[in-house]
Amino acid sequence: MSETTELAFKAQELDAGDELAGVRSRFVLDDVVYLDGNSLGALPAAVPGRVDDVVRRQWGELRIRSWDESGWWTAPERIGDRIAPLVGAAAGQIVAGDSTSVNVFKALVGAVRLARLGGSVRDEIVVDATTFPTDGYMAESAARMTGCTLRPVTPAQVPGVLGDRTAAVLLNHVDYRTGRLHDLPGLTAAVHAAGAIAVWDLCHSAGALPVGLDEHGVDLAVGCTYKYLNGGPGSPAYLYVRREIQHRFDSPLPGWNSHAEPFGMRPDYEPASGALRGRVGTPDILSMLALEAALEVWDGVSIDAVRVKSLALTDFFLECVAEYVPPGRVETLTPVAHEERGSQVALRCSPTLGSARAGGTPIAGEVMKRLIERGVVGDFRRPDVLRFGFTPLYVGFADVERAAGVLGETLRGDLAGY
Structure with a gap:
């Protein structure tokens, strides 16, 4: 069994044991992996x-x-x-x-x-x-x-x-x-x-x-x-x-x-x-x-349960990034220690498109653009930070595995030389 399959299988197991999984149905969602809830949360179904x-x-x-x-x-x-x-x-x-x-x-x-x-x-x-x-x-x-x-x-x-x-x-x-x-x-x-x-x-x-x-x-x-x-x-x-x-x-x-x-x-x-x-x-x-x-x-949701899932989601994302993203392409800025971590992961992606001496464009912005085109929505903070926010009420572990996989494929594709 490949490591890719192992992580996908692990995501399925984690989703099966997720006590907050049912809350996802309280939101209006589609097949996009939405990891920008730290900027704008998804629409709750009761609002319209x-x-x-x-x-x-x-x-x-x-x-x-x-x-x-x-x-x-x-x-x-x-x-x-x-x-x-x-x-x-x-x-x-x-x-x-x-x-x-x-x-x-x-x-x-x-x-x-x-x-x-x-x-x-x-x-x-x-x-x-x-x-x-x-x-x-x-x-x-x-x-x-x-x-x-x-x-x-x-x-x-x-x-x-x-x-x-x-x-x-x-x-x-x-x-x-x-x-x-x-x-x-x-x-x-x-x-x-x-x-x-x-x-x-x-x-x-x-x-x-x-x-x-x-x-x-x-x-x-x-x-x-x-x-x-x-x-x-x-x-x-x-x-x-x-x-x-x-x-x-x-x-x-x-x-x-x-x-x-x-x-x-x-x-x-x-x-x-x-x-x-x-x-x-x-x-x-x-x-x-x-x-x-x-x-x-x-209603009926414990903030302590949210925190447990938040840490599990961000732990799993870091695990998937370590496996899927080519070595040296990103640097994790978010602390690994649970007591120092919120509910987002920030990755530094610092090479530039074009000559750095000629004022090349930071690659991070282009990476995020391509992630969004492939249905993984995070955000980009200048000059070189990719931010991924994990809202435990509607983000699942399969979402996390897919997002890391798309990030890895993006950095192994035509951007691999930068």
Whole structure:
């Protein structure tokens, strides 16, 4: 029996023992191997019908009555409570709405204000130097607004730079390029030991692995819902505010939706109680309720089971890549150790098409283009990274074996000489 056949047979056995295999039917899928759920999750089957109802009946027939009768007004906190168990939070601490970028800004400025309560002189924001660009942009703006110095460092360097001037620390739970999982419990503890406020970006971990916001005492957290939570393109993000600090959280965007008496139309602002302080303007109801329908795929699903399958999928992918891809063609950037790995695998594919000295095109972009043409969808990050995201709710082990096989064939074909 060839090794190729052995790995295909192993994939069949793993799929046969997969306790989450039945969840796949809750999505609209085809014969494409979809490994880009770390950018945009697949469509849950319940969403089209729900959106049709929202548009035709709730908006088309009930119209403005739907703010009360269809529950539009309470959607942000209701959906927040639906997200809460997926990130290890009790109800009443998450509000859905706005974009990740807006929520990062709210959280960071709010964190600095929290750190300065009681007259403390704290004038530095520490930010992950490898962060997704929007987090860095927002951190820079928040620093200007609050009169802070911005200090970009790698997550590993964070404990060594914390001090009595540190106000807030913004970190990514999983690195978007490499899939590296950072030490949320340990880094949060270090931030608290320095008297600062911990803010975490969960975009690449929520819905893929346990987070433990309450367990680890995270102060503030933000995240998107269109990746592993499958909420749809541009679906609302969310803001977590730990219960113990909610009464002191001072949002820099005090919109009418976060007012204690929003329909009082008072000229003076009085913040609502609880996580509702994180609301700003009128909720985006169409995308909000599409997200609510999408979250139904999590009914009866354990995030711990998702993590077990995620690690098994990524382990198997690395095994298949090692067997199918010619030696030296790719380098794995994602940590092998389970405690340091998210739910994606990043492979560096660094040779160039054409002369490197003449500014040749990195081969990775062409490789991904050809994978997509053959029904394996991942994505490419400049200059030379192939990213493959593994959503355990709908990705199977046969998908993984096929993807690695197509990658190997692509790099052994007419690109073999590069």
